[in-house]
Amino acid sequence: MGSDGERRVVRRDTKLQDNGDLPAAFIDKAGKLLYQQLLDGFEGEVFDAPPPCTSDSDFPSVSSFNL
Numbered sequence: 001m002g003s004d005g006e007r008r009v010v011r012r013d014t015k016l017q018d019n020g021d022l023p024a025a026f027i028d029k030a031g032k033l034l035y036q037q038l039l040d041g042f043e044g045e046v047f048d049a050p051p052p053c054t055s056d057s058d059f060p061s062v063s064s065f066n067l
Helices: 019-040 059-063
Strands: none
Touching: none
């Protein structure tokens, strides 16, 4: 039951039948959601996050970003 008191049916992605795959899938989904909120802002806050790296970025250029 949700926090609003409503019941919801939740279906698992067919690729996640093995319970052992759930932690990694959760981490991946949560990470993507958090990063998207950093890029777009969250609840009125703007974080000025760096843009995503291109697929051909090398490690030195990525690691030189100063937080």
